[in-house]
Amino acid sequence: MQAVSLVKDYGRGENLVHALRGVDVAFQRGRFTAIMGPSGSGKSTLMHTLAGLDSATSGRVLLYGVGADGQSGSHKRSAQSGSSDGHAFVDLTKLNDNQLTLLRRHSIGFIFQSFNLLPMFTAEQNIVMPLTLEGVKPDRAWFDLLISTLGLQGRTNHRPSELSGGQQQRVAIARALITKPAIVFADEPTGNLDSVSSAEVLSFLKRSVRELGQTVIMVTHDAVAASYADRALVFADGRIVADENNPSAERMSELMTRQAEQVALPIASMGSDEQGSQARVPDDPPFADAKRPAQHAR
Numbered sequence: 001m002q003a004v005s006l007v008k009d010y011g012r013g014e015n016l017v018h019a020l021r022g023v024d025v026a027f028q029r030g031r032f033t034a035i036m037g038p039s040g041s042g043k044s045t046l047m048h049t050l051a052g053l054d055s056a057t058s059g060r061v062l063l064y065g066v067g068a069d070g071q072s073g074s075h076k077r078s079a080q081s082g083s084s085d086g087h088a089f090v091d092l093t094k095l096n097d098n099q100l101t102l103l104r105r106h107s108i109g110f111i112f113q114s115f116n117l118l119p120m121f122t123a124e125q126n127i128v129m130p131l132t133l134e135g136v137k138p139d140r141a142w143f144d145l146l147i148s149t150l151g152l153q154g155r156t157n158h159r160p161s162e163l164s165g166g167q168q169q170r171v172a173i174a175r176a177l178i179t180k181p182a183i184v185f186a187d188e189p190t191g192n193l194d195s196v197s198s199a200e201v202l203s204f205l206k207r208s209v210r211e212l213g214q215t216v217i218m219v220t221h222d223a224v225a226a227s228y229a230d231r232a233l234v235f236a237d238g239r240i241v242a243d244e245n246n247p248s249a250e251r252m253s254e255l256m257t258r259q260a261e262q263v264a265l266p267i268a269s270m271g272s273d274e275q276g277s278q279a280r281v282p283d284d285p286p287f288a289d290a291k292r293p294a295q296h297a298r
């Protein structure tokens, strides 16, 4: 997947916000990328625009390995799709709402902070739900591989209320992977989990990248979570300001602290005016979490 000169503005006039200021980034297949950045820096906007949930103001969003109908391996070609080095791709910014809905259903997986499982259905029913809705039978071998890769053996007949938070999130990961999507977006997947369950979920997510070749993009506020990724991007004010391979939690904490200080500096200098008021640094700097020492081991 690739974003080319991606711009997203919200509002107009006095209320104009430049959420993405010409972002150029490529995500390689079969890699796990984390996106970090202070609150309001544009992480969610990037994720939503890449996933076709939000429209771009300008620029292109290219998804490789799919046709304009959203199906992997499609041979169809249209004005919205093409081929580069023999790889089919589709430009999400050129698709209409129906095409985007199909593309998301077939080629994009989502993992949310709040799991979003259906409480009245078993884990197995939740996992195969994207296929059930389409009237498609699950590929049993793929289902079994997901269950073993995600450590869900013996849990498939349980309802969400009978599972721990970590197990529920692993069910949600299996549900995201059941359609063999070209890409999976995870939005703060460990935001509702304790440190032990977070470590477990991140390890399984990493296994799905390593062993199943899945491409995963994860937004997180947690430097330790980012350290599970192959690569971590840091966002600030609608731009990528750091791009780290094999990020360590310490390095990501350092980068986030630097961003927090840059946000705090203008506030501090505003405070030291001629009235002699005290320089003010926010009590709760953005990414206070990122400064916490690593709590859960990889």
Ligand SMILES: Nc1ncnc2c1ncn2[C@@H]1O[C@H](COP(=O)(O)OP(=O)(O)OP(=O)(O)O)[C@@H](O)[C@H]1O
Pocket (backbone or CB within 6 Å): 010, 011, 017, 018, 019, 037, 038, 039, 040, 041, 042, 043, 044, 045, 046
């Ligand atoms: N629907 C919207 N309408 C107007 N402005 C918006 C909208 N969505 C986001 N913004 C603005 O765009 C900028 C980027 O927001 P975004 O939600 O992408 O940041 P973020 O890095 O994901 O923040 P957080 O970590 O708090 O979720 C912010 O200034 C935000 O206020």
